[in-house]
Amino acid sequence: MNLSSALTQIKEEIKGHALSCGLDFFETIFEVIDYAQINEVASYGGFPTRYPHWRFGMEYEELSKGYAYGLQKIYEMVINNDPCYAYLMESNNLVDQKIVMGHVYAHCDFFKNNIYFSSTNRKMIDEMANHGMRMRNYVEQYGEEDVERFIDCCLSLENLIDVHSPFQERKRRREDQEIEEEEPPKTVQKIRSKEYMDRFINPQEFMDAQKRKLEEEKQRERMFPEHPERDILLFMIEHAPMEKWQRNILSMIREESYYFSPQAQTKIMNEGWATYWHSKIMTEKALKDSELIDYADHHSGTLAVRPGHINPYKLGVELFRDIEERWNKGKFGKDYDECDDYLAKKNWNQNLGRGREKIFEVRRIYNDINFIDTFLTKEFCEDHKLFTFKYNEETKRYEIDDRDFKKIKQKLLFSLTNMGNPIILVEDGNHGNRGDLLLNHQHEGVDLRIDYAKDTLKNLFQIWRRPVHIHTTVEGRKKRLSFTGQEHLEKDI
Amino acid sequence: MVSKIERDHTRFRQIVRGKIKKELKRYITQGELIGKKGKDLISIPLPQIDIPRFRYETRKTGGVGQGEGEPGTSIGGDGEANGSSGAGNLPGEHILEVDISMDELAAILGEELELPRIEPRGKKNITAQRDKYAGIRSTGPETLRVFKRTYKEALRRQLAQGSYDPTDPVIIPVRDDKRYRSWKTHTTPESNAAIIYMMDVSGSMGDEQKEIVRIESFWIDTWLRSQYKGIQIRYIIHDAVAREVDQHSFYHTRQSGGTKISSAYKYASKLIREVYPPTEWNIYAFHFSDGDNWSGGDTNECIELLRQEILPHCNLVCYGQVESPYGSGQFIKDLREHFRDSEPLVVSEIKDKDGIYDSIKEFLGKGR
Numbered sequence: 108m109n110l111s112s113a114l115t116q117i118k119e120e121i122k123g124h125a126l127s128c129g130l131d132f133f134e135t136i137f138e139v140i141d142y143a144q145i146n147e148v149a150s151y152g153g154f155p156t157r158y159p160h161w162r163f164g165m166e167y168e169e170l171s172k173g174y175a176y177g178l179q180k181i182y183e184m185v186i187n188n189d190p191c192y193a194y195l196m197e198s199n200n201l202v203d204q205k206i207v208m209g210h211v212y213a214h215c216d217f218f219k220n221n222i223y224f225s226s227t228n229r230k231m232i233d234e235m236a237n238h239g240m241r242m243r244n245y246v247e248q249y250g251e252e253d254v255e256r257f258i259d260c261c262l263s264l265e266n267l268i269d270v271h272s273p274f275q276e277r278k279r280r281r282e283d284q285e286i287e288e289e290e291p292p293k294t295v296q297k298i299r300s301k302e303y304m305d306r307f308i309n310p311q312e313f314m315d316a317q318k319r320k321l322e323e324e325k326q327r328e329r330m331f332p333e334h335p336e337r338d339i340l341l342f343m344i345e346h347a348p349m350e351k352w353q354r355n356i357l358s359m360i361r362e363e364s365y366y367f368s369p370q371a372q373t374k375i376m377n378e379g380w381a382t383y384w385h386s387k388i389m390t391e392k393a394l395k396d397s398e399l400i401d402y403a404d405h406h407s408g409t410l411a412v413r414p415g416h417i418n419p420y421k422l423g424v425e426l427f428r429d430i431e432e433r434w435n436k437g438k439f440g441k442d443y444d445e446c447d448d449y450l451a452k453k454n455w456n457q458n459l460g461r462g463r464e465k466i467f468e469v470r471r472i473y474n475d476i477n478f479i480d481t482f483l484t485k486e487f488c489e490d491h492k493l494f495t496f497k498y499n500e501e502t503k504r505y506e507i508d509d510r511d512f513k514k515i516k517q518k519l520l521f522s523l524t525n526m527g528n529p530i531i532l533v534e535d536g537n538h539g540n541r542g543d544l545l546l547n548h549q550h551e552g553v554d555l556r557i558d559y560a561k562d563t564l565k566n567l568f569q570i571w572r573r574p575v576h577i578h579t580t581v582e583g584r585k586k587r588l589s590f591t592g593q594e595h596l597e598k599d600i
Numbered sequence: 601m602v603s604k605i606e607r608d609h610t611r612f613r614q615i616v617r618g619k620i621k622k623e624l625k626r627y628i629t630q631g632e633l634i635g636k637k638g639k640d641l642i643s644i645p646l647p648q649i650d651i652p653r654f655r656y657e658t659r660k661t662g663g664v665g666q667g668e669g670e671p672g673t674s675i676g677g678d679g680e681a682n683g684s685s686g687a688g689n690l691p692g693e694h695i696l697e698v699d700i701s702m703d704e705l706a707a708i709l710g711e712e713l714e715l716p717r718i719e720p721r722g723k724k725n726i727t728a729q730r731d732k733y734a735g736i737r738s739t740g741p742e743t744l745r746v747f748k749r750t751y752k753e754a755l756r757r758q759l760a761q762g763s764y765d766p767t768d769p770v771i772i773p774v775r776d777d778k779r780y781r782s783w784k785t786h787t788t789p790e791s792n793a794a795i796i797y798m799m800d801v802s803g804s805m806g807d808e809q810k811e812i813v814r815i816e817s818f819w820i821d822t823w824l825r826s827q828y829k830g831i832q833i834r835y836i837i838h839d840a841v842a843r844e845v846d847q848h849s850f851y852h853t854r855q856s857g858g859t860k861i862s863s864a865y866k867y868a869s870k871l872i873r874e875v876y877p878p879t880e881w882n883i884y885a886f887h888f889s890d891g892d893n894w895s896g897g898d899t900n901e902c903i904e905l906l907r908q909e910i911l912p913h914c915n916l917v918c919y920g921q922v923e924s925p926y927g928s929g930q931f932i933k934d935l936r937e938h939f940r941d942s943e944p945l946v947v948s949e950i951k952d953k954d955g956i957y958d959s960i961k962e963f964l965g966k967g968r
Contacts, residue, residue, distance in 0.1 A: 147605040159604070165649060167605050291825045350603045350908045369735040415675035421666070448887030497662035498676055507673045508662065529654050561650035577654075 110137055114195070117205055124388045125212040129467065131231075133217035134190035137208070141197045145181050146170040148194060152187045154235040158242035160162035160258055160361075168473035171280070182405075183207040187218040187370070189229035202398040206405055209385035209393070216384075216470075217377050223369040223474050231366055238359045238563070244354050253381015257353055261360045263566035266528045267362050269337035270372060295321060328556045335547065342533045347570050357570070372474045380470050382409065386424070415496060415505055417519075425491060430469060430482055476523045483519070485512040521551070527557055534578070544571045548579035555579050557588070563566035564590040615649060621632060706826030716967030718827045718915075728915075731783045740780025749779035793828040793882040793915075794875075795821070796868050799850060801888035802839040802859040804926035812922050813888045814851050816956050823964055824884065834871060838864035840894070844871075858894050861887075861931065864900040869909035878913035885910060885917045886963075890924035891931035899931065903938050911944060918963045919947045 110118060118137060125132070140148065151157040151165040163394045167223075174180060182203065185193040193211040195204055218224050228234055246254045269275075295317045300308040312343055338343050340361040359399055370377065386406060412419045433439055437457030446452050469478065486491075488510070495518045522529075530549040538545040544567070547556060560577065567575045568590050576589040578600065589596040665675055709715070736749055752774035758764040764771075799813055801807070825831055835850035836842055839857035842864040868885055876883055891898050911917055921932045932947050939945045946966065948959040 150605060151610075155604070159608055159611075160614055161608055161611040162649075162651070164605065164608030164610070167609050168612060259651065263653055265651075266653055266655075346616055414664045414669065415665045417664055417665075417666060491666060492668060493664060493666055494669070494671075495662060496665050500673070504674045505662075507665070507669045507671050507675060509671055515664055518662065522661070527656075529656055531654055548654070553661050556655055556657045559650075559652045560654055563654050566652065 110139060110323075113201065114139065114204060117201065121196060121205060121208040121388065121393060122212065124210065124392045125384070128387065129463075130212055130216040130384065131210055131220060133188075133192065133219055134213060135188050135193055135215050137193050137195055137211075138317065139195045139197050142174055142180075143171070145184065145194055146174060149181055149184055153192075153194075154232060156232070156236035156239045158239045160248070160255070160262075162262070183210055185214045186232065187224060187227060187229075187366075188232050189219075191215040192232065193220065200401065203405055205398075206389060206391055206402065208386050209388040210381040210514065211385035213381040213436065214377060217373070217380050220471050221369070221373060221376075221474075222472055223372055225368055227369055228362075234362070234366075236345055238363070241355065241359070245356065254352075254356070257356060257569075258360070260566040260569045261357050263563050264340060265360060266526070267337075267339035267531060268341075268361065268368065270368050270525065272338050272341075272363065278455065295558075317464050332533060332535045335534050337530070338520070339499075339533050339546070342536065343570055346536055348572055353570075369436060369474075372476070372523075375417075375419040375423040375426075375475045376470065376473060376478050377423070378419045379425075379427050381584050382420045382424040383427045383466075391428045404528040414507075422448075422491075426478070426482055426487070427466050427469070429484075429487055431466050434465035434509055435460055435462035435464075437461075476520060479516065479519055479523065483516055488512050488515050521553075524551075529553075531577070538576065542573045543594045544573060544576040546575070548577055550580040554581055557581065561590070561595050562587060564588060564595070569591055612649075634733075654747050657738055661913065664758060703826055706822050709823055710826070711761075714824060715964050718824075718967055729844055730786050732786055732814075733781050734784040735782045736779050737782040738776070738779060740782065744781045746779050746781055750777055753777040753779060760771060792830040792832070792880070793824060793884060794832045794834065795824060796834045796836065796871060796883070796885045797850065797884065798836045798838065798842075798864040798868060798887040800839070800859055800861070800864075800887075801837045801853050801855050802836075802857055802890075802892070803855065804859075804890050804892055804924050805854070805922070806924065807854075809888075809924055810923040812950055812953060812956060813920075814954070816888075816920065816950070816960060818885065819956070820963065823960075828882065832876075835862050836864050836867050838867075841887070842867040859892055860898050861889060862898050862905060865902055865905040869905055872910065872913050883914045886920065887918070888920045888922055889931060890926065891921040891929040891935075892926065893931050900932050903934070906939070906945065914944060916963070916966070917945045918961055919965070920947070921947070921949045923949065923951045941945075 113453040114137070124136075139206045146167060149170055150163045157163065170181070178194075182196065182199065183193065185191060191211075191214075193207075193215075195207060199207070219226075242254070242258075273339065296312060297305070297309045297314070320555050332342065335372055340357065342351075344357050344361065389402055389406075410424070412418050412421055431525070435458075436455055437443070437459040438452075438455050443452070443455060446455075469482075473481070489512075492510075493515050494510045495508045495514050496505050498504075499506045530551065532547050532549070533544070534547040535543075537543070560579070564575050564577065574589060574591045576587055578585065580586065585600045587596075587600050589598070604906075667675075668816050671674070707958050710717075736746065742755060750773050751771060754771045754777040756762070757774075757777060758771060788913070797817055821831075833847075835847060837845055837850060837853055838859075838861070839853075839855045840860045840863065841857075844867065845853065864887065872878065872883060891900070906917065919932065919935060921929060923929070929949075935945070946963055948962040949954060950959045
């Protein structure tokens, strides 16, 4: 539905404020829809034209029930696309729409300028529609059951991507390499030196080490893959025996995974940034006296915290405000860090006024991990009463564990690393010279959920069609979980 | 746009039903997941369909939170499992409530156990009348006037009369043009059923045995209700004497006397004679016991009663023998000896809760 004239007026006003604040966004198109439609669009992750699958129906059931019982309500939804699309809920009052618009413009600014979004497809709405169309054709051609079963398998592996890969150069394909002339066999090269210096510059140990290294490299070249790979989906697409349509489905799912991954990587920053700006625009510019109560109610709802939950809106906006203040007052750098006078530190003010500039820089080049790593301070943790919690086996409940800064930071960073997913690599695609697939879980202190891991292996087998194994650690013991096609095996290694 | 999500939603519901189908056995045996709520809705909390992935054991991860409290303070129970990640990427362990109507549940049960639809046997004594719109006529109350048909008639008439002017297409219906909906009254036969539950509550029937009986009768009820419009249920308990009780006492009474099964059969045959004439009712009798009857003489009496008074009048007579550490389990052998498969008598041994599934199938699998 098009915007009413009242909304168009508000839109122009808020847009003006956003531009004057220095926000820089794609053209943004607002659409007003009712709650049933917004639930539907949200179920599809914002893309109403997405491919059909039951999990979107599950999402819908949850959202619409949540709405029906008054448990939750979606205020805003915005799609990273050029132009950006944003949805407004019809039944919201005008103050809410104002807040949402301010929020949305800041999100669009973030999408456009944050480096982690730089390689996302800005025509994703079209792309998703294409995926939907292709998927529907496959359903017609190969039958709903088969296609759905295959999608289920793929979704089981959906998180096995390499979040850094959009920023790495792709390795050359094998075929391209074969065209090249064969290189002369490598030998250990001595470092050039005068003869009398030779035994110092190229001692025997050094030469041996070089030789070993070279041999290892040769060994590696025979390995498949040459180096362990994080992008397991890509490995599957390139090497697993699949029908063409299956390969295409897997490619589409991988593409969507990569499209959504920057949003997961910047959840705290993105929401913090949007909240920062909607509150700035509202309180300093757009708010009318009569709207104050509604605004305060809505805004405090957005920032509410529950124990045991980190609210990304709250944490994000407070960190941005903290950064702005610190860079305004010059609370950073060697002098500040080394100062151990509590009062002096507290009242530190060099009147630098670089806060605004700094937060714009931060929104450009950081993601949640280095954002937290760089800007979460001990003072901040204390001021905002952060804590770590753990599960108590005896009382069967979650309990506050500690308020130690280092532990908090470590826990927080851990939960963000690899978007909260375990790090898993393809180690060997021809394991035991039988075409088995060997994965390796880099154990970072937390075990895998074994029942899930087993079912995932089963799904992986559906695609790889040969036995699949994963090395992991269970309760301190190195183990190998396998699925052979008939049975699950578990073995100590 | 709307039809699209409906399709996915329906698909999800089907899978949820499928999920129940697959694990129906588990639901039946655990029993606690099924409870009547409201009028005829029951609510089954069942896990959201979670796509398996390589992921962390959430309990071991812990996480970061915000708020007051000393170390050791609880921050909420089991349900908070998804609080660990600020970025909200760890999927939580949701419990999703899905409402299933009793009819739907019965359909699932029937589908899963491959139960045949029941052929009502008794005379169709009660008929129900129902009105249905069936056609169009030219008289009737104004509230039932059909605009479209009336308009057409008027248009047709005006065209024929030549009073229709395409540049000013005004249609004025006259009395003869008007058309109204008409209805017909259908009479459909309705079949009724009476269920007579009998249970041995002698000392040897423990709580566990009663739990089995409770769960099994719940499912039998569910199925029969889906097959008959009007159902009446009577509960009889017996040790050495039989008496009729309400539903609650049926499941909760425990006595310590001896066992005379004939007493219950006598009571049942009296009920059939006096209250439920078999010409008008489909009668189902279920008897649960641990099979430890008082004497061989009584057993002979039971067999006589069954043969003369009960079996000829019933659609189905089921005897379920629950295994008990005290019972001898002789009764079922006696029944098997005297009644070959030809009669509407089905016997089944229920070893434990897992046996309920098969037992229901044995009881209801004949479609009687």
